[in-house]
Amino acid sequence: MNVGKHYTRPMPSATETRKALKLAEKLCQERGVRLTPQRRNVLAVINASDQPLGAYDILEQLRAQQPRIAPPTVYRALDFLLTEGLIHKLESLHAFVGCHHPDHPHHSQFLICEDCGEVDELHSPLVRDSLDDAAKARGFAPKHSTVELLGRCARCQA
Amino acid sequence: MNVGKHYTRPMPSATETRKALKLAEKLCQERGVRLTPQRRNVLAVINASDQPLGAYDILEQLRAQQPRIAPPTVYRALDFLLTEGLIHKLESLHAFVGCHHPDHPHHSQFLICEDCGEVDELHSPLVRDSLDDAAKARGFAPKHSTVELLGRCARCQA
DNA sequence: AGCCGTATCGTTACTTTATAACATACGACC
DNA sequence: GGTCGTATGTTATAAAGTAACGATACGGCT
Numbered sequence: 001m002n003v004g005k006h007y008t009r010p011m012p013s014a015t016e017t018r019k020a021l022k023l024a025e026k027l028c029q030e031r032g033v034r035l036t037p038q039r040r041n042v043l044a045v046i047n048a049s050d051q052p053l054g055a056y057d058i059l060e061q062l063r064a065q066q067p068r069i070a071p072p073t074v075y076r077a078l079d080f081l082l083t084e085g086l087i088h089k090l091e092s093l094h095a096f097v098g099c100h101h102p103d104h105p106h107h108s109q110f111l112i113c114e115d116c117g118e119v120d121e122l123h124s125p126l127v128r129d130s131l132d133d134a135a136k137a138r139g140f141a142p143k144h145s146t147v148e149l150l151g152r153c154a155r156c157q158a
Numbered sequence: 159m160n161v162g163k164h165y166t167r168p169m170p171s172a173t174e175t176r177k178a179l180k181l182a183e184k185l186c187q188e189r190g191v192r193l194t195p196q197r198r199n200v201l202a203v204i205n206a207s208d209q210p211l212g213a214y215d216i217l218e219q220l221r222a223q224q225p226r227i228a229p230p231t232v233y234r235a236l237d238f239l240l241t242e243g244l245i246h247k248l249e250s251l252h253a254f255v256g257c258h259h260p261d262h263p264h265h266s267q268f269l270i271c272e273d274c275g276e277v278d279e280l281h282s283p284l285v286r287d288s289l290d291d292a293a294k295a296r297g298f299a300p301k302h303s304t305v306e307l308l309g310r311c312a313r314c315q316a
Numbered sequence: 317a318g319c320c321g322t323a324t325c326g327t328t329a330c331t332t333t334a335t336a337a338c339a340t341a342c343g344a345c346c
Numbered sequence: 347g348g349t350c351g352t353a354t355g356t357t358a359t360a361a362a363g364t365a366a367c368g369a370t371a372c373g374g375c376t
Contacts, residue, residue, distance in 0.1 A: 036353070055333070070356065075334065080353095091249040092304050094333065094362095109289070111298045124292040130284035131267070131307065138278055139312030140269045146250050146306040149289065154297030192372090194324070213362070228327065233363065252333095252362065 011050045020047045020098060024086050027102060033084060041065075042077035043098070046087055051117045052095035090119065092148045097121070107131070107145045113153035120153070169208045178205045178256060182244050185260060191242060199223075200235035201256070204245055209275045210253035248277065250306045255279070265289070265303045271311035278311070 024043055028035040035043075045061045046053055053061075059074045078096060081087040086102045089095075090110060099108070100121045107128045111120040127147065135142050182201055186193040193201075203219045204211055211219075217232045236254060239245040244260045247253075248268060257266070258279045265286045269278040285305065293300050 034353080038354070068355085071334070072336090072356085073354065076354080091306075109292065111293060111296060111300075113298075114301070120296055120298070122292055122296075124288060126288040127285065127292055130282060130288045131305070134267060134280055134282040134285055135269060135307055135309070138269060138280075139315070140271075140278065140307065140309055141315055142269075142307040142309040143272070144308045146304060146308070147289070148249075148304040149293055149298065149300040150302045150304070151293070151298055151300040157297070157299055192323080196325070226326080229363070230327085230365090231325065234325075 012048060014048075017044065017047045020102075023102065024084075027086070028084065031084070033080075038073060039077045039080050042074060043081055043086055046081075046096055047098045052090050052093055052097045052112075052119055054093075054095050058096070088121070090148060091146050092150060107147070109147040110149065111153065112148055112150050113156055114150055115152055115156035118153050118155075170206060172206075175202065175205045181260065182242075185244070186242065189242070191238075196231060197235045197238050200232060201239055201244060204239075204254055205256045210248050210251055210255045210270075210277055212251075212253050216254070246279070248306060249304050250308060265305070267305040267307070269307050269309070269311065271314055272308055273310055273314035276311050276313075 021040065021044060024040075025035055041062055042058055045058050055071065055074050055078060058078075059069065059071060062069050062074065078087070078089075081096075082089060084102075085105055086099055087096050088099050088108060088110070090097060090112065093112065097110075097119050101123070106123055109122040109124060109127050111122065113119075131145065131147070132142070179198065179202060182198075183193055199220060200216055203216050213229065213232050213236060216236075217227065217229060220227050220232065236245070236247075240247060242260075243263055244257055245254050246257055246266060246268070248255060248270065251270065255268075255277050259281065264281055267280040267282060267285050269280065271277075289303065289305070290300070
């Protein structure tokens with residue numbers, strides 16, 4: 001897959017990754033859902049990456065430990081993590097990123113740099129409200145939003 | 159593919175479709191690009207549909223007249239039509255719809271009904287501006303936007 | 317008209333992304 | 347210990363998209 005071509009920022013630290021996993025565990029416990037080892041593994045791979053990962057990228061990484069793991073296992077874990085709001089899917093890349101604020105449901109907006117692959121997760125209330133208003137004006141009841149801007153990040157323009 | 163399951167609104171009239179094709183021809187001529195028969199055929203199929211169509215749906219329809227047509231031909235036509243702003247791609251559905259305002263470039267926002275498959279193309283200046291502002295605040299230079307709300311349209315709620 | 321360069325298209329084969337279907341395992345509860 | 351629901355393993359296949367290369371068509375030129 002390899003989204004970024006030029007600059008790539010440093011991988012998330014092991015500490016950050018562990019903290020994210022701890023939070024995920026806590027949230028799942030609170031909600032009465034199970035963060036099973038497979039789901040945890042998938043989340044760990046995603047959180048440990050500095051780039052969005054495709055399902056088959058994740059698969060490949062998991063095969064290092066579990067050579068016989070197959071696509072449905074990964075997709076099932078991804079479905080779970082999406083449902084629980086622990087990750088996001090970037091539709092325009094067919095790739096997945098960890099959620100920065102998994103503790104409450106939200107619309108997110110993503111700025112995706114085509115040069116370096118960096119993904120910036122925003123939660124602009126203005127964007128959210130303007131979208132809600134637009135939907136309301138049409139009597140439309142939104143369940144899920146996909147908001148992705150593709151372009152160049154500040155660093156790659158400089 | 160078959161996006162809509164329940165209500166489906168009537169197909170666009172032949173008159174509408176013809177008008178859209180006329181406009182597309184005019185725009186292409188003005189721009190010095192060629193709306194070739196294959197491109198025209200693909201556009202016609204998309205415009206004649208009341209639902210977003212996947213590339214392979216389009217392929218299948220074209221095969222009625224041209225049994226040996228292959229995926230690359232369709233994808234090339236789709237690329238052209240996207241570049242010229244004559245159609246849009248709905249990333250969350252892997253499907254394509256005709257553009258309602260092909261005469262000037264624009265960000266669009268889409269309201270996609272999960273029940274009936276209807277797609278509403280919006281051009282809310284508030285949404286556009288709030289997204290531009292959010293991007294600007296991060297020094298991000300957007301090239302393309304994907305804004306899609308999935309949910310239920312007014313009719314399907316009633 | 318004939319020639320050239322480029323754009324478009326045909327064709328084959330293939331890659332990448334995603335899911336259906338069914339078998340097996342495992343844990344919670346009676 | 348049986349059985350019910352949830353999660354996973356496993357095989358196969360569907361759906362979406364592209365690479366590569368040759369053939370043909372088109373527009374501009376002399």
